[in-house]
Amino acid sequence: MIKDEKMKEIKDSTKKWEETTVDKAISRFPERKKEFKTGSGLKVDRLYTPENVEDLDYENDLGYPGQYPYTRGVQPTMYRGRLWTMRMYAGFATAAESNKRYKYLVEQGSTGLSVAFDLPTQIGYDSDHSLAEGEVGKVGVAIDSLKDMELLFDGIPLDKVSTSMTINAPASVLLAMYIAVAEKQGVSQEKLRGTIQNDILKEYIARGTYIFPTEESMRLITNIFEYCSENVPKWNTISISGYHIREAGSTAAQEVGFTLADGIAYVEAAIKAGLDVDSFAPRLSFFFNAHNDLLEEVAKYRAARRLWARIMKERFGAKNPKSMMLKFHTQTGGSTLTAQQPENNVVRVAIQTLAAVLGGTQSLHTNSKDEALALPSETSVRTALRTQQIVAHESGVTETIDPLAGSYYVEAKTDEIEEKAMEYIKNIDEMGGAPKAIDEGYIQKEIMDAAYNYQKDIESGENIVVGMNKFQAEEEAPKDLLKVDPAVGEMQKDRIKALKEERDNEAVSDKLENLRKACESDENVMPYIIDAVKEYATLGEICGVMREIFGEYEQAVML
């Protein structure tokens, strides 16, 4: 961007500054550390100058918001047009209780719903399954059948809200239930807006709520892509998630590299299944973490956007600009929160919110301060939402687009993260793609190494976490923590029992039999799942049929 002779002058003067001013200062006041690093271990220099962005080609590398390669944002006006969706992840205990929390959040100004399911639901077991013991309603709402789903969205008009569902292995079943509830409300499926997470690869890598083996899971995912492109066109069919990869301990660059490698695998699977790239790619969305190293995080989002645009255009030959846009949801980093002095977490979440917003997120969930201790209480959820509202309305960072662009440091880090992520993608390509790399444990091991190094740096005091390994204080145990009533499990069991008595059991077995046949053939299973949920077949019954046909995934663990 800067002419050669001018650049030479700058290099010379930088050198001069280092040799005179800096050296003198350092001889009197040494710097705090020998080496400075970002939150995820990238080297940080003392000063960034035009020299660091010497090769930056403004139009090719940054361009304009809403234009390829989307480094500066996917929408032409970004937050000047519309603020991001403030979407608070919530759900616990029973459908009825979660429904209350959703209504509360909508009243408080939340603009999208985000459903958390309990673990049995996420793994395709009904609440009365022996493995569900002690888990029902704990980390989210228990959904056993359409009955629960009807209760969950009671009084919430599904043509008005957009709903995000954190559901992966049984995503097809929960989407089918959502479609069925909408139909009962008189809302046709082409009007539905929302997202299912549906990202099985990161379950294998980091989150652990998998059911079926890789190939069968990829088939279910492409079945959903296909069904939605024809019937639920406004639905985001997958949320390719780096969030959990980061939570598992990855670096920022790994988060981008591994997530996009997963994305590539989904695109390849869909193309292999005969879909046209531009028919499904516009509905792909992403989900990233926000950690405390503000500028590194901003660089990460920008790098991810640019890299994905280039991959979609160059590697997959996408023509539709929407196929190239990396739209993403952000959640602030759960693993950055401390159980010690939980009020400090409010500050962390504020920094992370800034990072996500300065990085151009499309929607955001902010964690509540008590999440390292328990499920968030209503007041702490409100503070977390208020944090977003303060950044949106008071901080001023929303008034211009991508305000950190052109910062020597941020641009240099954007380049560096893109480069490192690309290296991971290359390695994974060489192994035969993300599913293979997961099977061999490569991705898991890279993440685990980063996580263990981080832990060692914490214990040595190299990394400081305020209140945890420095600036500790005596404190009283926090009060008002939310507890799930242990009776929820029994209540759900009773509901299942009643359901099985009142529904048309013959119709249920017919529909399950049809589903079984569809699973064995290469037909799209979605219509059969929808038929089955409408007859009130339970989630466990439907997943049970699929378990029989598809088998179960076995985790590749690398220690």
Place this chain on the structure above:
Amino acid sequence: MDRPIRVLVAKPGLDGHDRGAKVIARALRDASMEVIYTGLRQTPEQIVAAAIQEDVDVVAMSILSGAHNHLFPKVVKLFKEEGVEDVLVIGGGVIPDDDIPGLKEAGIAEVFTPGTPTTKTIEFIKNNLKK
């Protein structure tokens, strides 16, 4: 001591967040222990059976889903039913302070909450072996 301390590291329940379990497994290995890692979705029955077959000194469990009040005590109970009293049972994860006294009463020797340095866990194990 001439023999390595044997520890079973297990994730009871359905929760798949195994970062903590893996980090502690590595830390125990680096502290010269023999770690038997059983992976995700372990039932209390499987944990106890594995601990008996492996003749471990310690069972270390991690739960982040909130199912600890149900699953941790069940492991201790099963050990008692088998007549095993010389295995040190410890737990970790997202566990509210309020729950800790109850868990200890149920026989969990110590509960390690988020932010506990691995060195503290290692020390605790070394000082509280029952064999």
Place this chain on the structure above:
Amino acid sequence: MVLNLDLINKLLRGDKRTCARMITKIENNEKEAEDILKGIYEHTGNAHIIGITGPPGGGKSTLTYRLSKELSNQGKKVGIIAIDPTSPFTGGSILGDRIRMNKLATDPNVFIRSMGTRGHLGGLSKATHGGIKVFDAYGCDYIFVETVGVGQSEVDIVKTADTVVMVMVPGLGDDIQAIKAGIMEIADIFAINKSDLEGSERTTREIRMMVEMGNEEKKPPILNVIANQNEGIRELIEEIHKHKEYLISTGKLEEKRLERIRSEIITLIEDEIKSRIFNDKDVYKLLDNVLKDVYNKELDPYTAKDKLFKAII
């Protein structure tokens, strides 16, 4: 001996905790270890010992799991010894084979024991041999020994098995050439796992060629299996049985076991000599005394050895 009689009876009755505790004592080389081994010896020799070996990443644990599950379903009692490497630096280890097998933890017919290689010389085979004997006396019909898949200790362990299943996976390519030397003489059966993967035919072909070029009198059979889908498991068990029948009918089983006893006794003598010498503190004093002399070139290490040897024996 009297002390152990009770314990031994408990083991023979199939008590899991006794079985586990005995293996621990042997692994740790505790004082009672030898008495236990003496006491149970007469009750051994009934189990079919099967080595499961092959390069890392081949799915040995999953295969062992499937084989054991099938045999247990048939009402057989199965013992599994799963070996993982110990870190030479810390002496610690992470033994992860159970991840693939722990669904069998609660199966009354199955007993799984994980072992670290634990650096010390001969230690592994000693513990493994001991573990096998305990399982044998405990009443196992089959004992699987799943090895690390690399290194010299491999060959030792494999010698303890009646039947060795070499687990291969497609796509090894050049690796086959590299490991060829070591595997021909130990494999009794080749199991090509993950046979649904690309390149499985090629791998099968390459192994077949290798087998046909070899000059063994009994060519090892080659089987295609997909362990994680439970395919080919029964066929593999059948081959394992056939191999045992072959050993019995040709008298090779006795030959094999005699050789095993021979090498076991030699190892025991070696260990005994070593421990007698090095458990004596005076030996170290003598050793320390000559160090300086060797350093100053007043003595060479070989003469020093002769000198010490004379003093000791």
